[in-house]
Amino acid sequence: MTALLRYQAALLLRSQRWLAPCVAYAAFVAVGIRPGDPVLDSLGYAAAGLLPFAAWLVRICADNEPRAARDCAAAAAGPVRVQAAALLTGLVGALIAGALGSGAAFLLGDRAGTTTSAAAVAGGLVTAVCALTGASVGALCARPLLRRRGLGVLTAALGSLLALVLAPSPAHGAVSALATGARSGSTPLPLTALAVALALAGAAGTVACLAAERRG
């Protein structure tokens, strides 16, 4: 599995297809986060932007390998593990970008009304929740479940939007908890949202990996 992850990471980095989502996310963070804003607001903002970024990056990873090359890797390691490695590579990329984005929000934000450690823990949790939820959306809107590129991009964009605004979504819950916390002066600890996001990502990943074996 380590070798597959290394291979997928090399494919992603050298393909340079990560550039567009990274530039978009960096711009989103740079535009929206100003020094002196309440830190919890800034962290929530950075995490919300991470969700579509994660969906985009996971979609790139799932579609990155040409079919013939994917078949060779699938014979060597099994189609399930090849798909899992692609999805995990995207998720790890999203977590790294999320760490940078929330790191910036954390350093620039005003920590009045909260403590440094509480804000750091809350920011880390919300970042993880948004990365996992976005990765789930990406996994469900890419090969092998959705093969048509246009349809995949459209559903991923729509799915990301819905994951941010719909109440049952763990990302919506975690981000709005941070916003409420910033108003009320308390720092939330969105552990339930993290558990839901982990379960969601696990389910979405399993569906995509099993489909990789069934549909090739």
Next chain:
Amino acid sequence: MGRRYGRRRPWVLRGISLEVPPGTLVRVEGGNGGGKSTLLRVVAGVDAPTEGRVGGRPKRTAYVPERFPVALPLTALSYLTHLGRVHGLGRAEAVRRATHWLERFGAAGHARTPMAELSKGTSQKVAVAQALLAGPELLVLDEAWTGLDAAARRELDLAVAERTAAGASVVFVDHDPARLAGVPDAHHRLEGTSLVPVAPSGTAGPRVRIRAAAPPGGVLPPDLAGRPGPDGVVVLTVDAARSDKVLRILLGARPPWHVCTVEELP
């Protein structure tokens, strides 16, 4: 087992039963679009069968797809090293074997060329090298010879013989009926959605087994297919009617081969 691409689509394969014992070479033939590639994908474990199951597939399985002009953002050597590691090799070993197989197929000069810039033939050499470099116990070749030059085709014939001699199973499809003629242990044909065994081509006449030793540095002349036997000799099994011609080719090669034994098979 059976396989179809979707619930409302017709069955491509149905009621297929195929056993591939270790050390055997299996040929599958059939018409265009007849499901050969689908069968090989299932054998290689790239696709799961829709019904039934495939059991006992060895851990080290390698597959050469029908077409391999892939635009990967990696060099040939880097791609092969990654695949070697996916097959479970260590880094140094993967690099060593990747270099070795590129050399054997005459593509060593392209080791540092990006995959996207390789010619179709060189791409195919990389495809074959990725399959062979792990020393697979099951090797699945879907028209792997297509696009290779004559020297590389001979090298692949030899590599297939080496794999089966080492106890690995090889399943292949090739449009050329003369490919490895007389060598496969089993021969099947896809008719409709089912697989039927094909009787050996030489049913009418007796067969002759020739054991011959190569001269130093000598390679098996083209048009001949053999497998390495014990103590360094090459074993060729041919139709009796063709045996005189095969012996002439061996003895007339420059440098000539040494024929150790000729025996008629029961």
